[in-house]
Amino acid sequence: MDILSSFADGFLIAATPTNLLYCLIGALIGTLIGVLPGLGPVATVAMLLPVTFYLPPVSALIMLSGIYYGAQYGGSTTAILANIPGENSSIVTCLDGHQMARQGRAGPALAIAALSSLAAGCFATFFIAFFAPPLAEVALLFGAAEYFSLMVLGLIAAIVLAHGSIVAALGMIVLGLLLSAIGTDVNTGVQRMTLGIVELSDGIGFVPLAMGLFAIGDIIRNIEAAESRVVLSGKVGRLWPSREDFRRSFGPVIRGTALGSFLGILPGGGAMLSSFAAYAVEKKISKEPHRFGKGAVEGVAAPEAANNAGAQTSFIPLLTLGIPSNPVIALIAGAMMIHGIQPGPQVMTKNPDLFWGLIASMLIGNAMLVLINLPLIQIWVTLLRVPYRLFFPALLVFSCIGVYTLNSSVAEVVMLLVFGMLGYVLLKLRCEPAPLLLAFVLGPLMEENLRRAMLLSKGDATTFLVRPISLTLLLLALGLLLLVVLPAFRRTREVAFEEA
Numbered sequence: 268m269d270i271l272s273s274f275a276d277g278f279l280i281a282a283t284p285t286n287l288l289y290c291l292i293g294a295l296i297g298t299l300i301g302v303l304p305g306l307g308p309v310a311t312v313a314m315l316l317p318v319t320f321y322l323p324p325v326s327a328l329i330m331l332s333g334i335y336y337g338a339q340y341g342g343s344t345t346a347i348l349a350n351i352p353g354e355n356s357s358i359v360t361c362l363d364g365h366q367m368a369r370q371g372r373a374g375p376a377l378a379i380a381a382l383s384s385l386a387a388g389c390f391a392t393f394f395i396a397f398f399a400p401p402l403a404e405v406a407l408l409f410g411a412a413e414y415f416s417l418m419v420l421g422l423i424a425a426i427v428l429a430h431g432s433i434v435a436a437l438g439m440i441v442l443g444l445l446l447s448a449i450g451t452d453v454n455t456g457v458q459r460m461t462l463g464i465v466e467l468s469d470g471i472g473f474v475p476l477a478m479g480l481f482a483i484g485d486i487i488r489n490i491e492a493a494e495s496r497v498v499l500s501g502k503v504g505r506l507w508p509s510r511e512d513f514r515r516s517f518g519p520v521i522r523g524t525a526l527g528s529f530l531g532i533l534p535g536g537g538a539m540l541s542s543f544a545a546y547a548v549e550k551k552i553s554k555e556p557h558r559f560g561k562g563a564v565e566g567v568a569a570p571e572a573a574n575n576a577g578a579q580t581s582f583i584p585l586l587t588l589g590i591p592s593n594p595v596i597a598l599i600a601g602a603m604m605i606h607g608i609q610p611g612p613q614v615m616t617k618n619p620d621l622f623w624g625l626i627a628s629m630l631i632g633n634a635m636l637v638l639i640n641l642p643l644i645q646i647w648v649t650l651l652r653v654p655y656r657l658f659f660p661a662l663l664v665f666s667c668i669g670v671y672t673l674n675s676s677v678a679e680v681v682m683l684l685v686f687g688m689l690g691y692v693l694l695k696l697r698c699e700p701a702p703l704l705l706a707f708v709l710g711p712l713m714e715e716n717l718r719r720a721m722l723l724s725k726g727d728a729t730t731f732l733v734r735p736i737s738l739t740l741l742l743l744a745l746g747l748l749l750l751v752v753l754p755a756f757r758r759t760r761e762v763a764f765e766e767a
Contacts, residue, residue, distance in 0.1 A: 277623025297337020317669035363566030387572035388633035391579035406612035411719035416740035443706025484690020519569035527576030541577030542570035
């Protein structure tokens with residue numbers, strides 16, 4: 268009953284005119300960057316981090332979260348009409364969604380995608396509301412040793428679920444931890460790895476690093492790539508799906524929502540992993556698997572439900588354990604820290620308005636997104652025809668101005684460009700930068716909890732093994748590492764990412 272009353276209070280907070288406006292702005296921007304190939308929620312949220320510095324914390328997080336799950340809606344539009352995934356989680360939607368469009372059924376495909384996302388988003392919102400508070404209460408039992416072990420598990424999971432080589436993902440984790448250690452040691456006052464550069468004495472800023480790796484790196488990569496997109500000509504036609512479409516979509520939406528809600532909680536999980544898993548499950552259990560890839564409505568309903576559910580439930584580890592589960596959530600964790608809010612179980616007790624207001628806003632945001640996506644579909648179709656070369660100069664200028672306005676520091680703009688080149692090099696080397704960002708966010712927290720645990724145990728490292736919760740978390744991390752070593756799992760993982 269307390270949860271329902273708290274959720275009702277959160278709804279009142281989210282429904283204030285200011286928060287409704289920022290929810291709408293987030294939904295619009297999310298849809299826009301989902302529709303336009305070459306942009307994505309990671310780069311967009313990174314570019315908007317400086318803006319959130321001037322907003323109230325609740326409004327800032329409502330807007331950023333709206334961008335994240337809004338991009339899942341918009342990405343399906345590009346996938347269906349142009350066979351280009353506007354967002355990574357919409358890759359599998361191309362397979363059947365575009366085939367439906369070529370068969371003259373673009374309208375029903377777009378409607379099924381939007382309605383599936385709405386159903387999954389509403390379920391995921393209530394899932395967070397009922398599941399997060401008990402998990403936060405458990406997290407309050409954690410000590411320094413448990414938090415350190417939990418972060419180790421999170422980083423190991425990020426390695427396992429990262430794209431490409433396991434060795435490359437491990438290298439990204441190590442590099443992220445090293446970058447997080449640059450600056451002045453808070454305990455001894457000694458400068459570490461600053462190379463005598465005064466501007467590095469306070470460490471590397473989260474905003475220049477995130478914007479450089481994702482926003483600038485993506486801009487350079489997209490400029491380099493040859494751009495060709497063919498948008499289906501003519502009107503989209505009738506939007507409302509047939510009764511048969513609804514019948515075939517009902518089961519996939521339920522299964523996709525359930526699968527996405529679970530996978531979104533896992534470190535390294537989220538929208539993309541959920542959509543691929545949901546499509547694979549539907550194709551596996553279907554009595555007519557030959558229909559997939561040829562315009563099966565189930566191939567649109569399941570992944571679209573899964574990616575939206577996964578995007579929203581990925582907030583659970585951040586709000587309850589303080590662990591970001593993917594790059595976008597890591598950026599949102601950075602936004603919370605900018606406002607002096609430490610992600611974790613104390614968010615619910617110290618900032619209940621923010622916690623419940625954010626969750627309730629997801630319900631409002633999902634309703635807004637259906638109204639934004641379907642009636643305005645012709646506008647999105649028109650935007651699809653705008654070439655990327657007309658966008659990137661403004662994105663580059665906006666990124667530099669945003670970083671400079673935070674601290675009026677030219678050095679941070681230089682860092683932005685340096686990390687932009689690093690992000691581009693990593694992409695060329697097929698090294699995913701997401702684990703690096705997760706390690707950079709978790710590095711200081713890991714160091715703090717490691718030192719605290721060793722101090723409390725008087726230097727006895729076995730404290731991580733004698734505490735039951737800590738031992739369980741470390742055994743899970745070890746199990747994931749052993750899983751990677753198994754040849755069968757390694758082959759399955761490589762095949763999965765090749766298909767992706």
